[in-house]
Structures are given as structure tokens and as C-alpha cells.
Amino acid sequence: MKSIMTGLVAGAALALTVTAASAQQGSTLAQVKQRGVLNCGANTGLAGFGVPDAQGNWSGLDVDYCRAVAAAIFDDPTKVRFVPLTAQARFTALQSGEVDILVRNSTWTMTRDTTLGITFVATNYYDGQGFMVRKSLGVTSALKLEGAQVCTQQGTTTELNLADFFRKNNLKYTPVTFATADETRSAYEAGRCDAFTTDASGLYSERLKLSKVDDHIILPEVISKEPLASAVRANGDTQWANIVKWTHYAMLNAEELGVSRANIAQSMQSTNPEIRRLLGVEAKLGEGLGLTNDWAARIIRHVGNYSESFERNIGAGSPLKISRSVNALWSNGGLQYAPPIR
Amino acid sequence: MNVIANASAYVQATALPQLPAPSSTKGPVHWVRQNLFSSPLNTILTLLALYVIATTIPALIKFYIVDAVWTGANRDACLSEKVGRQVGACWAFVADRYQYFIYGSYTQAERWRVNLVFVGVAISMVWLLWDRVPFKALGMMFVFGVLPIAAWMLLYGGARSEFWFLVVSAGLIAWSIWGDYSALKMGEANAFTRPESLVRYGMLGAMLLFGLYVQFGAGELPIVETGLWGGVLVTMLIASAGIVFSLPFGIALALGRRSKLPIIKMFSVIFIEFVRGVPLITVLFMANVMLPLFVPQEWSPDRLLRPLIGVALFASAYMAEVVRGGLQAIPKGQYEGAMSLGLGYGKMMRFIVLPQALRIVIPGIVNTFIGLFKDTTLVTIIGLFDFMKTIEASFADPSWATPTTRSTGYAFAAIFYFLCCWGMSRYSISVEQKLAAGQKR
Numbered sequence: 001m002k003s004i005m006t007g008l009v010a011g012a013a014l015a016l017t018v019t020a021a022s023a024q025q026g027s028t029l030a031q032v033k034q035r036g037v038l039n040c041g042a043n044t045g046l047a048g049f050g051v052p053d054a055q056g057n058w059s060g061l062d063v064d065y066c067r068a069v070a071a072a073i074f075d076d077p078t079k080v081r082f083v084p085l086t087a088q089a090r091f092t093a094l095q096s097g098e099v100d101i102l103v104r105n106s107t108w109t110m111t112r113d114t115t116l117g118i119t120f121v122a123t124n125y126y127d128g129q130g131f132m133v134r135k136s137l138g139v140t141s142a143l144k145l146e147g148a149q150v151c152t153q154q155g156t157t158t159e160l161n162l163a164d165f166f167r168k169n170n171l172k173y174t175p176v177t178f179a180t181a182d183e184t185r186s187a188y189e190a191g192r193c194d195a196f197t198t199d200a201s202g203l204y205s206e207r208l209k210l211s212k213v214d215d216h217i218i219l220p221e222v223i224s225k226e227p228l229a230s231a232v233r234a235n236g237d238t239q240w241a242n243i244v245k246w247t248h249y250a251m252l253n254a255e256e257l258g259v260s261r262a263n264i265a266q267s268m269q270s271t272n273p274e275i276r277r278l279l280g281v282e283a284k285l286g287e288g289l290g291l292t293n294d295w296a297a298r299i300i301r302h303v304g305n306y307s308e309s310f311e312r313n314i315g316a317g318s319p320l321k322i323s324r325s326v327n328a329l330w331s332n333g334g335l336q337y338a339p340p341i342r
Numbered sequence: 343m344n345v346i347a348n349a350s351a352y353v354q355a356t357a358l359p360q361l362p363a364p365s366s367t368k369g370p371v372h373w374v375r376q377n378l379f380s381s382p383l384n385t386i387l388t389l390l391a392l393y394v395i396a397t398t399i400p401a402l403i404k405f406y407i408v409d410a411v412w413t414g415a416n417r418d419a420c421l422s423e424k425v426g427r428q429v430g431a432c433w434a435f436v437a438d439r440y441q442y443f444i445y446g447s448y449t450q451a452e453r454w455r456v457n458l459v460f461v462g463v464a465i466s467m468v469w470l471l472w473d474r475v476p477f478k479a480l481g482m483m484f485v486f487g488v489l490p491i492a493a494w495m496l497l498y499g500g501a502r503s504e505f506w507f508l509v510v511s512a513g514l515i516a517w518s519i520w521g522d523y524s525a526l527k528m529g530e531a532n533a534f535t536r537p538e539s540l541v542r543y544g545m546l547g548a549m550l551l552f553g554l555y556v557q558f559g560a561g562e563l564p565i566v567e568t569g570l571w572g573g574v575l576v577t578m579l580i581a582s583a584g585i586v587f588s589l590p591f592g593i594a595l596a597l598g599r600r601s602k603l604p605i606i607k608m609f610s611v612i613f614i615e616f617v618r619g620v621p622l623i624t625v626l627f628m629a630n631v632m633l634p635l636f637v638p639q640e641w642s643p644d645r646l647l648r649p650l651i652g653v654a655l656f657a658s659a660y661m662a663e664v665v666r667g668g669l670q671a672i673p674k675g676q677y678e679g680a681m682s683l684g685l686g687y688g689k690m691m692r693f694i695v696l697p698q699a700l701r702i703v704i705p706g707i708v709n710t711f712i713g714l715f716k717d718t719t720l721v722t723i724i725g726l727f728d729f730m731k732t733i734e735a736s737f738a739d740p741s742w743a744t745p746t747t748r749s750t751g752y753a754f755a756a757i758f759y760f761l762c763c764w765g766m767s768r769y770s771i772s773v774e775q776k777l778a779a780g781q782k783r
């Protein structure tokens with residue numbers, strides 16, 4: 001559901017930003033260290049990715065990413081200033097230097113990567129458009145939705161993806177479109193259509209708002225690519241891009257090697273050379289990032305590995321209960337693949 | 343003569359007791375006839391209205407009160423399948439989140455500072471708005487001088503704001519002593535001991551002592567970034583900044599627009615027309631999305647301060663036009679009368695023109711205030727967490743995702759905004775009636 005408008009607004013601002021972005025002097029890491037706090041472009045509220053609790057503390061997969069970067073730099077996950085950004089403002093805020101990184105469920109696309117003066121770094125969640133149907137319908141695959149009425153939101157890329165998918169597979173369907181996500185969900189619940197489509201992460205949170213959650217299933221097919229990635233300014237500061245990139249990879253490597261927040265103390269004693277390199281016990285890999293050698297150990301100690309963050313925020317440990325599927329490690333058949341730390 | 347003498351037997355010597363009015367002109371039946379069924383059109387409208395009420399109100403009461411869930415720790419409390427009955431509004435969600443709706447993400451241990459500011463605002467409202475509280479001039483000083491600085495120091499914290507707080511309180515005390523000293527010189531023997539001065543010194547002294555205590559006794563207050571502020575706090579800040587600044591600025595702009603001095607007049611006209619020519623959303627976007635592109639990062643003002651200034655300027659332009667309407671309604675004779683008494687421009691405006699003009703435009707002023715108060719919700723689109731946005735952000739929380747969370751949250755917002763706006767409107771009516779007492783027939 002990435003609105004087409006947001007790209008236009010951000011694009012229009014680009015002409016003004018080329019000069020402003022290049023005017024930024026000094027390395028981003030030095031600026032962040034001097035400021036003593038990481039400015040992180042965040043969501044204004046999205047289930048599982050960034051939501052406030054009763055005391056106003058934010059949590060979520062994207063929030064954890066920012067905290068992990070802060071942990072790597074400061075050894076303190078609280079040294080983050082979250083700047084909530086609307087979809088229209090997010091890229092300009094990054095270009096203008098108001099935030100140091102943008103982790104705000106932004107889809108990595110070629111246009112954004114090449115024309116907005118920003119560069120995408122690492123995909124922390126592979127999203128994509130999916131379908132939700134009633135269990136009673138007896139459908140187990142989107143390919144069996146022949147002749148279905150499908151509820152979707154107007155003017156979003158979902159509508160286009162839907163048309164493409166059905167045309168490609170020679171299936172007939174009737175789109176039923178609505179202005180807002182709420183209307184769309186209500187119509188689906190009222191039985192005005194057989195299937196409900198939006199991005200998979202959104203499907204899980206919309207499903208929670210239905211009166212009988214267990215009567216609905218999410219079909220396995222994902223019909224579009226929505227890699228949600230972190231982004232930094234494209235100003236040639238590769239050190240900063242590397243820090244943000246390797247923060248995510250460190251969390252993935254930690255999961256792969258079985259290093260978690262729970263066992264970090266024992267893992268520091270491990271004899272496994274891969275774990276020793278990851279945690280900075282041997283080799284001086286952190287220096288290459290301009291950080292200390294225990295940078296990854298800090299991330300895991302304060303935030304945890306990718307699996308811990310995933311399960312806590314959107315997976316089994318949360319009401320959303322999103323399955324790992326494409327976000328599983330490559331070794332488990334997913335897409336999350338981190339280059340080795342050596 | 344004879345006829346008359348005989349006629350006296352037919353004349354009633356004493357007044358008859360009054361008969362009750364015919365039942366058709368009083369009592370509930372009459373009221374209903376008079377007010378609800380006085381003509382075929384009214385009858386139709388009444389029946390229509392009754393139908394609408396009968397179809398909506400019971401359903402609303404059932405949803406929001408009868409079927410509502412009042413307590414609970416998470417979404418399970420508001421799910422029909424878990425509770426085993428039909429579930430209406432999920433007030434448990436509001437009960438769980440009310441602190442977030444009031445303070446946003448403001449550091450929990452520091453929330454007493456916000457409470458103190460709320461108390462200050464309450465005191466200032468009573469002081470200025472309730473006509474039986476004395477020392478109005480002092481109240482003005484409190485609201486426009488002491489409160490904004492004290493509130494900023496408390497809410498933001500940090501050594502620098504405390505330093506300025508001390509400087510300002512010392513300055514106000516010096517200014518106050520100087521004022522009383524001049525009054526003494528002018529022949530007011532008890533200039534330092536009159537009740538007004540005592541209250542003033544009490545207030546300023548308490549302020550100075552508090553500043554000194556925080557600075558040297560308690561240690562500096564930890565800084566709470568404005569990015570963490572939210573909820574009612576932000577709504578109140580934006581609305582009160584707009585209300586407090588728009589009235590004086592608006593009056594100045596209105597006078598400027600009617601001024602004979604060309605530069606002042608031109609500036610006022612350009613400002614008013616420019617601001618009225620752009621939507622508030624544009625101003626807010628400009629402030630929070632575009633401004634950082636032009637201004638170096640170190641110079642650019644705080645993310646919360648930018649929309650505060652934007653809203654205040656925006657409201658001033660509208661206020662200026664409202665006040666100008668009042669100024670135009672004052673007959674020329676009033677100006678001429680004032681001038682023939684030898685009053686200068688300042689005194690003429692202060693004593694003759696503005697009191698009459700402002701009284702005329704009270705409905706317009708309050709209208710602008712209410713509009714401004716509701717427009718504060720627009721700051722959500724630039725990522726500020728006002729009251730409305732804190733509620734909406736909470737909808738995203740999967741631990742409270744239920745079919746009725748949204749309708750409950752919005753109902754709560756509606757109640758809050760209605761009470762605030764209705765209060766403003768009732769207050770303005772009472773002021774209008776009081777000021778118009780001399781004109782009642």
C-alpha cells in the first residue's frame with residue numbers, strides 16, 4: 001500500500017535538496033558521536049514495526065534496528081531520538097540531515113535509490129502483497145481465487161499489483177475498492193468480497209481487528225516485492241552506510257551462529273572462531289567501521305539477534321504472529337542472508 | 343339617573359377570582375403544540391427528528407455504555423469470543439492508554455513537571471477568566487510573562503533554561519521594585535505595601551526561590567526532548583501559544599492595516615493577505631519539511647517550536663481581520679469625540695475604540711479560538727503527536743487491536759474536543775451578556 005503520491009512529493013523536493021545534502025560536512029558518525037544521540041527517522045505508528053505502549057515507549061522491528069545502531073555506537077540503546085515521519089516527509093527529512101538513518105518501512109525501489117539523494121542499505125523485512133480469505137471458503141492458494149471478488153484500497157500500488165497478478169495467471173476477478181483501510185476491512189468482514197488484499201504485514205494487523213480472528217487465513221502467495229529497508233544519505237559516506245548495513249548483518253549472523261541476548265555471556269567464551277570474530281574477541285573488525293571491536297556484542301547484549309527481535313515484535317511472541325516465511329534465514333529457506341563477518 | 347341606580351345591582355362590586363388559563367394555552371400539551379406541531383411542516387420535521395433520534399440514540403447508548411467494556415489489560419477483554427457476549431465500546435483501551443494520551447512519550451519520572459504546568463495553566467485561566475478574582479493586571483503579567491518561561495523551563499529542563507529563568511525572575515523583580523519606587527515618588531505612600539504589590543512580590547519571590555532551589559538545591563532538571571512531548575500537553579501548548587499570541591498580534595495587525603503610516607499599513611496588508619492566502623497545512627509543511635532543507639541543521643529551530651510559531655502567525659492574521667471588522671463598526675463620531683477630548687492615538691484606542699470594537703467581535707474572536715483549537719489536530723500530518731495522534735498511534739498497537747478500538751478512541755477524542763470547544767463557547771456567551779448589560783432593553 002505505498003501510495004503513489006508519496007513518491008511524487010518526495011521527488012519534487014529533490015531539486016532543492018541536491019545542494020543541501022552535499023553541504024553536509026564531516027562524517028555522519030562523527031556528527032552522531034558529537035551530538036551524543038542518533039536521530040532515527042521512524043514511523044508514526046505501525047503495528048509490529050513501531051508502536052507506543054501505555055507509557056509512550058516505542059517498540060517494534062524498525063525501532064529495534066535504530067536501537068541496535070545506537071547500541072553499536074554508544075553501547076546504550078536509549079541514545080536514540082525517534083523522529084516520527086509521515087510518508088510524505090520521510091525522504092526529505094533524511095536528505096536534509098534531520099535524521100541520520102531512516103528505518104520506516106520504506107520499500108527499496110530503483111527510483112528511490114537512484115533519484116532521491118538517498119541510498120538503501122539493508123532489508124530488515126521482506127514484505128509483499130498477500131491475500132486473506134475466510135477459512136470456510138476452502139481456498140488454500142491465491143491461484144484458486146478464480147472469479148473472486150477482491151477488496152482493496154483505491155489508488156495504491158496494491159490495486160495495480162492485483163490486476164497484474166490475475167492477468168498473468170489468466171484468472172477472472174472483480175475488484176471492490178474503498179478509500180481507506182478501515183472501510184476495506186469492514187466490507188470484507190461484512191461479506192462483500194471473498195478476499196482482502198494488502199501488504200502481508202498489514203494483513204496480519206488488519207486480521208486482528210476482525211471479530212473472529214481464527215476464521216480467516218492468510219494465503220501463502222506473495223504477489224509483489226516490497227523489501228522494507230533502512231536508508232541513509234547518498235553523500236559518499238560509506239563508513240556510515242557500512243555501520244547501518246552491518247548492524248543488520250550482525251543480528252542475522254548472531255541468529256545463524258546461535259548467539260542471543262540470553263547466552264551472550266557464555267558466547268563470549270566460545271571457541272568457535274566465527275563467534276569469536278562476531279563478538280570481537282579476536283580480529284579487529286569493528287575498527288573498520290570506526291567503532292569498537294565489541295560493536296556486535298553490544299548490539300546483541302542490548303537488542304538481541306534478528307530472530308529475538310522478530311519474534312518479540314511481530315512473530316510468535318506478539319499478537320500479530322507473523323510467520324518467518326520469506327524472512328527466515330537463508331539456511332532455513334528464507335531470504336535473510338548476511339555476508340560473513342571475517 | 344334612575345337607570346344607573348338600578349343598574350348598580352348588575353355591576354360586580356368586587357373582582358372575580360381569576361380562572362385558570364384554558365388548557366390549550368398552557369401546560370405540556372400547549373408547549374408541545376406550540377413548539378413541535380405548530381404547522382404541518384413543523385409536524386413533519388418533528389416526526390422526522392423523533393424517528394432519527396429513535397433509530398440512533400438507543401444504538402449509541404447500547405454500543406457506548408450498555409455493551410461497553412470498562413476494565414481489562416489487553417485486547418482479550420474486548421473480544422466478543424473471549425468475553426462471551428456482544429462487545430461494544432472498548433473503554434478499557436482508553437483506561438489503559440490515558441497516560442499516553444495526556445503526556446505522550448514524556449519521560450515517566452519527570453511527569454510531575456507537566457502536571458505543574460497544567461496547574462499553572464489552570465490558575466491562569468481562573469485568574470484571567472473569572473471576573474471575581476482580583477489583580478487582573480498581575481494576572482496578565484503571570485500569563486504573558488511568568489508562565490511561558492516557567493512552563494518552558496519546567497517542560498524542557500536543562501541548565502540553560504534555568505539560567506534564563508533566574509535572569510527573567512530577577513529582571514521582573516527589579517522592574518517591579520522600580521515601578522513601586524516611582525509610584526512612591528509620585529506620592530503613593532504605601533506603594534510597597536499595597537495588596538497588589540504584596541501579591542506581586544510574593545509571586546515573583548516564589549518564582550525566584552523555586553529557580554534558585556532547582557539550580558542549587560535539587561540540581562538541574564534533566565532535559566526532556568520536545569520529540570518526546572505528546573498528547574494533551576502538545577495540543578494545549580499549540581492551542582495556548584496560538585491563543586495567547588494571536589490576540590495581541592491580531593489587534594496590532596488590525597490597527598496597522600487601518601493606519602495612515604504607509605509602511606506599517608503595507609506590512610500589515612501583505613502579512614495578512616499572504617497568510618490568509620495559504621492553507622495552514624502548507625505553513626506546517628513548510629515549517630517541518632522544507633525549512634530544514636534551507637537552514638543549516640544547527641540553526642534550524644526545534645521541531646515543536648516551528649509549528650508553534652507557524653500556528654501563532656497564522657491565527658494572528660485571521661484575528662486581525664476579525665478585529666478590523668469591529669474597528670470598522672465604530673462610528674466616526676467616537677474617534678472624533680476622543681480626539682476632541684485631546685486624547686492621543688494610544689489613549690483613544692485603549693479607552694474609547696478598542697473596548698467597544700472588541701466587545702462587538704467577541705463571537706468572532708471566540709470563533710477563531712475554537713477553530714484554532716481544532717486546527718491543532720493538523721500537526722499530526724507533520725509527525726507531531728498531539729492528543730489526536732496519540733490516540734491514532736495507539737490504534738496501531740496489536741495488543742489492543744479489536745473491532746471496536748477505533749470507534750472507542752475516536753469517541754473519546756470527540757468528547758474531549760467537544761468539552762473544550764463547548765466550554766469556550768459558553769464562556770464567551772456569558773462575557774457577551776455581561777458586557778452587553780447596558781444595551782439591554
